[in-house]
Amino acid sequence: xxxxxxxxxxxxxxxxxxxxxxxxxxxxxxxxxxxxxxxxxxxxxxxxxxxxxxxxxxxxxxxxxxxxxxxxxxxxxxxxxxxxxxxxxxxxxxxxxxxxxxxxxxxxxxxxxxxxxxxxxxxxxxxxxxxxxxxxxxxxxxxxxxxxxxxxxxxxxxxxxxxxxxxxxxxxxxxxxxxxxxxxxxxxxxxxxxxxxxxxxxxxxxxxxxxxxxxxxxxxxxxxxxxxxxxxxxxxxxxxxxxxxxxxxxxxxxxxxxxxxxxxxxxxxxxxxxxxxxxxxxxxxxxxxxxxxxxxxxxxxxxxxxxxxxxxxxxxxxxxxxxxxxxxxxxxxxxxxxxxxxxxxxxxx
Amino acid sequence: xxxxxxxxxxxxxxxxxxxxxxxxxxxxxxxxxxxxxxxxxxxxxxxxxxxxxxxxxxxxxxxxxxxxxxxxxxxxxxxxxxxxxxxxxxxxxxxxxxxxxxxxxxxxxxxxx
Numbered sequence: 001x002x003x004x005x006x007x008x009x010x011x012x013x014x015x016x017x018x019x020x021x022x023x024x025x026x027x028x029x030x031x032x033x034x035x036x037x038x039x040x041x042x043x044x045x046x047x048x049x050x051x052x053x054x055x056x057x058x059x060x061x062x063x064x065x066x067x068x069x070x071x072x073x074x075x076x077x078x079x080x081x082x083x084x085x086x087x088x089x090x091x092x093x094x095x096x097x098x099x100x101x102x103x104x105x106x107x108x109x110x111x112x113x114x115x116x117x118x119x120x121x122x123x124x125x126x127x128x129x130x131x132x133x134x135x136x137x138x139x140x141x142x143x144x145x146x147x148x149x150x151x152x153x154x155x156x157x158x159x160x161x162x163x164x165x166x167x168x169x170x171x172x173x174x175x176x177x178x179x180x181x182x183x184x185x186x187x188x189x190x191x192x193x194x195x196x197x198x199x200x201x202x203x204x205x206x207x208x209x210x211x212x213x214x215x216x217x218x219x220x221x222x223x224x225x226x227x228x229x230x231x232x233x234x235x236x237x238x239x240x241x242x243x244x245x246x247x248x249x250x251x252x253x254x255x256x257x258x259x260x261x262x263x264x265x266x267x268x269x270x271x272x273x274x275x276x277x278x279x280x281x282x283x284x285x286x287x288x289x290x291x292x293x294x295x296x297x298x299x300x301x302x303x304x305x306x307x308x309x310x311x312x313x314x315x316x317x318x319x320x321x322x323x324x325x326x327x328x329x330x331x332x333x334x335x336x337x338x339x340x341x342x343x344x345x346x347x348x349x
Numbered sequence: 350x351x352x353x354x355x356x357x358x359x360x361x362x363x364x365x366x367x368x369x370x371x372x373x374x375x376x377x378x379x380x381x382x383x384x385x386x387x388x389x390x391x392x393x394x395x396x397x398x399x400x401x402x403x404x405x406x407x408x409x410x411x412x413x414x415x416x417x418x419x420x421x422x423x424x425x426x427x428x429x430x431x432x433x434x435x436x437x438x439x440x441x442x443x444x445x446x447x448x449x450x451x452x453x454x455x456x457x458x459x460x461x462x
Binding site for chain 1: 351354355358359361362366370372376380385386387388423433434435437444445446447448453454455456457458459460461462
């Protein structure tokens with residue numbers, strides 16, 4: 001995150017994307033930091049407009065990501081600002097209901113807007129793109145070390161030749177996971193969140209632009225290993241899939257309820273190890289359903305292959321449904337075009 | 350620690366509205382945070398102060414209105430209050446409760462000048 005201007009997660013890196021990004025603030029200071037952009041990207045950014053920094057005090061401190069502190073003075077215009085350019089400005093509607101002109105007039109602005117509205121708008125765009133292309137997108141969430149990447153590799157191998165698969169890999173650093181996925185022959189792109197603890201819809205939008213998943217394909221988004229933060233961020237996926245492994249505690253669904261409430265499916269991984277562990281499977285499922293009564297649970301082992309058929313079956317059912325919805329939309333559009341053409345022919349005749 | 354991202358979300362909303370409404374300074378920010386939203390009010394305060402430094406909301410007071418959680422109990426067939434997602438229905442003691450309210454994270458209003 002650039003703490004100066006607050007634009008985005010400053011250290012986010014999407015493989016293949018990088019350029020320096022410069023901001024000029026009102027006071028003439030120039031800030032430069034690297035940003036993931038590509039030329040033809042279609043995500044609207046409003047960086048330029050968001051950089052007005054009105055200052056009250058003469059002395060002003062900027063703290064940069066690297067800890068450098070800048071201090072500089074500001075020149076202020078002397079005039080009183082009435083703010084006539086905005087809408088709905090009523091002098092005298094402040095808490096004091098004072099009508100005296102020239103007095104500082106605080107006022108209330110009703111906002112009622114979701115804090116995550118920006119993320120949700122990007123997620124909506126991603127979802128629309130996925131639907132248009134018949135892409136079935138899943139957001140895989142878990143703690144680090146639950147076996148997500150191994151499960152992914154196994155899933156990709158099993159679907160080889162039947163469905164195209166593309167993967168977005170989220171980690172704070174390294175491209176190790178994307179390298180593992182690419183070794184299977186599937187398209188993968190690594191997103192390093194830097195200091196960020198989760199993927200957001202904007203990062204995924206950029207990653208998908210580069211990745212260009214095929215029509216009717218499976219898109220697996222492997223989120224940052226973290227059972228807390230990714231729960232709040234919609235990426236535009238059809239379902240969140242939580243992966244819990246038998247080497248973790250069976251009460252994790254109670255400890256991290258938001259994640260298990262946000263997920264539609266829980267994969268209980270590493271069941272091949274159960275004979276050697278004290279893990280109580282029915283109790284774990286009971287805890288998970290306390291948090292989310294509608295949660296679907298699949299017992300699975302990426303190593304022995306147990307439960308893989310049920311998991312692959314669930315994926316393939318959803319892939320077919322996504323492709324069918326796309327067909328339906330295309331058919332509807334064709335019908336509409338045909339109807340319009342008939343209308344044109346009738347008018348001409 | 351996604352409160353840091355949430356605080357940035359708050360700042361984005363404030364800056365977007367500053368253009369629409371023509372204010373230059375924000376004195377008070379009122380947020381509505383649901384009990385079941387997963388956001389921690391105390392962490393939110395800490396991150397908010399850090400994020401707004403040097404912006405039009407520098408030094409603004411943060412007021413957080415916590416709203417209660419609620420859920421639909423399948424067994425009782427009604428909406429019941431819910432303190433946490435893993436809590437049972439306070440009436441029947443069962444766990445067939447789907448959270449329905451208290452998930453909101455919203456910028457409610459601003460005091461500006």
